[in-house]
Amino acid sequence: MLFLIAILLSLSVVFQPELAHAYIGPGAGFAVVGSFLVMFTAIGSALLVLITWPLRYAIRAIRYRRVFAKSRFKKVVVLGLDGMDYSLTKKWLKEGKLPNFSKLYELGCFKPLATTVPSISPVAWSTFQTGSNPGKHNIFDFLTRDRKTYAAKLSSTDIRGPSKTLTVGKYRIPLGSPDIRLLRKGIPFWKILGDHGIFSSIMRVPITFPTEKFYGLQLSAMCAPDLRGTQGMFSYYTTEDNGNDTSTGGEYYLVTKNDNHIKADLIGPHDPMLKVGTPLTCPFTISITDQSSAVLKLNGDSYRLTRGVYSDWIKVVFKASLGVKVSGICKFLLIETEPEFRLYVTPVNIDPEKPAMPISYPQVYATYLAKRQGPYATLGLAEDSWALNEKCISDDDFLQQCLQADQEREKMFFDSLENIKRGLCVCVFDGTDRIQHTFWRQMDEQHPVHQGDYQPPDSPAIEKIYKQADKLVGKTMQKCADPDTLLMVISDHGFNAFRYGVDLNLWLEQNGYLTLKENGRGKKNLAGVDWPQTRAFAIGLAGIFLNLKGREAQGIVDQKTEAAQLRNEITEKLRELTDPARNKPVIKQVYNARSIYSGPYKNDSPDLLIGYQFGYRASWETAVGQVTDRLFHENLKAWSGDHCIDHSLVPGILFCNRVIENEHPRLMDIGPTVLNMFGITVPGHMDGKPLQVADDAAEASKAPAPEL
């Protein structure tokens, strides 16, 4: 009855002309005013476009007429499937499990794509971007060493605080932006395209953080940090005290359950306004409702958590001093409520809606994507394989995470395909890489992770992700059906088993090239090494550095008289390294960086790059500069597949909707090929060469594709 009265009254008021001016509240008032503002803005911008577009079009048409005239395609699309392996693809193509790849092959071609030395993603994708060898782009590994301290540091990005600050008491007020530098050198080919008036959209290509200015849009990927500035620090809250507090890539927090309520803090970045920066925290509470669900209360909002299901991205606001707020996003996964409580929280990603760091170019591109499709992962390594390695999350949980990240990316990729009519679209999907890293064990019956008899699953996760990639290719082909569009599907490298880790530093010690200080064994970041007695050391996954005078802080090897001999000596000995327990050769090839690289940065690379045989890789300990007491370590982690082996053993893939004549295409040829397709002369500094792409798909498709 009351409702009826209200409606009657409402209608009568609405239809009373005398009250037409009546104001009906700030909310509705806003909505009305807001709507009109939106309309005025749209009309204004439409007028502006109408006035300026013909002028801009004319200028571009005149300025870039030669490029436009010589372009063989209006649009080039490069779909990157990180780590997609040539042999596996070929196998499943033959078995008919990848129908869309098969169509693409029949339409154009499928070839192995030669990767870089070393075959590591940051190196490979940097070569893809610049069309040049690592000696010209300065990325040789994920990690490099600090020349002063020998400690491991990220090779691609250097993040420092702002250079100018104002100190008032305990506060330190930044007077500028943080100094974030991309250490990858060289010029990406899309910058050259932009200089010739060709627009590009570059999404999630590794080693693009911080983003660079060019004519196009870019969203950065691998090596983009989380809000704390790390490469991804997950949080794990549990009532079970197992003595852990930190693990690789994550932090454990012991919590207490009080009447089914748990109180804890999410750890954020350091307070940027304090001289002595303490980590910011964001308190949250969990109220367990039953065995399979709980309610999370955070920042004044409530969210329902269901066991085994990731929450949506949840915005977390950290309150720093002087009223400053820093926001991030993360997902919560309730793992268990009884008998122990377990909660996993993803690393706090930079909020794409209000990015705290330059994750996109222009800055608003990240915001645009967030508004268009909702929050999305911004962390470089969005899939948290560390949490899986540490057994904090299950295989299924990790798989979910990978698929969700790829779904987010698919949306942004298709949005870009939709919006770009002339130009370049590049998007890299990481699910293939992460899942092969972590699920190779399912296909490798000899992997040391299996104890006793092992029955591989009928449909391993890797096969699933390849089929998923196949569906993506199918959808992409539909969107690239225009004969003026060139589609290439590529990967940066292939994959194989990682069964045993090799402690290169121990090998160097055993062969007299490295000396440890007393009690120096087991210390990370090469802190246990006696430098005045050490001629060579290993850090990262790629190879061995000589302790060169004038290059390293405590170098002892003379660059002119000793270095070459030492390189040869170590190379010869390493080639003979065998695994006595399995009686297998460990190393396929050792490469001298001075011989295989050219360019201004070749002296910064590891002196020797190790090409391991199938099943071997630098050990986890070697990567972080730790010397152990065993040369060979069984790899018992979920991270059971890898590509940090000899490059010839792990080629990537190249599919194209046109026939490519070249027998042995290389990853470094893709950039020059794209330039060539747009009629742009490939600059002399690029090492890659344009591939020979057939003109007409229809003509080429008349001839049957060669048998696989």
Added chain:
Amino acid sequence: MSLLIQLITGTNIVTNALGGFFLQPVAVLPGWLSITAISAVLGVFLLIIFKYTSNQKAIACTRDDIKANLLAVKLFKDNIVVTFRSQVKVFAGAFRLLFHSIVPMLVMIVPVSLILAQMGLWYQTRPLQPGDAPAVIKLTLNDALQTWPQVTLEPLPNVKVVTGPVRIVSKKEIVWKIEPVEDGYATLVFHVGDQIFTKQLAVGNGFMRLNPKRPGPQFSDILLFPLEKPFGPNAEVQSISIDYPERPSRIYGTDWWILYFFIASMVFALLFKPLLKVRI
């Protein structure tokens, strides 16, 4: 009387009581302060109503969509197709926003109209003051009356009748001019034939709750002038109005107060929007 008029008349009894209680401080506070305080309280209150009567999720999606399309215009500025497609989507988004505000508008329109009517009693006009120019009192007779009745105004100690009664036969109106003598509320008593009709009069400085018109059975008049009971449709008198002077202020003066209230309440709502997590 129709059901609607009975409804609004009944509602006025409640709102008069509430308005009399809650708006009492207007009488003693400076005008700018009282209207700002009312705007602040109502701005926040109505914002909360908006939050719970609107589809917040849909509004957030629409806002995001509009922003994405506006950014698309900037990001893909060299692509005329994308630009115009985005513009069209922006327009569509603006209409969707309007659509999403219909329900809260319908919900709020009744209480807000009643509140505005109560505020109008304080701000729309000022009371008569001794020394003012004579004010006009106008009594309108029922059109249905066949004969012109005897109409008189009872003398009052604090009011001096300077002119009238003057009959305007064509309009069935009788007009007086009065001069206030003394501050305070008074009741004007009119004798129409053998019937008695009354109307409140306010004389004084500052802010007084006053009703410029005692209405007849017109819905809009009853809503706008809620303080006195309306005349019935068969009553000899259909309205009595007093021509109170305008209040000269750009903040709380005649007609300006509603504009100020509109802006101030929006500003306060805007300030509280993030705190209350309301999407509008």
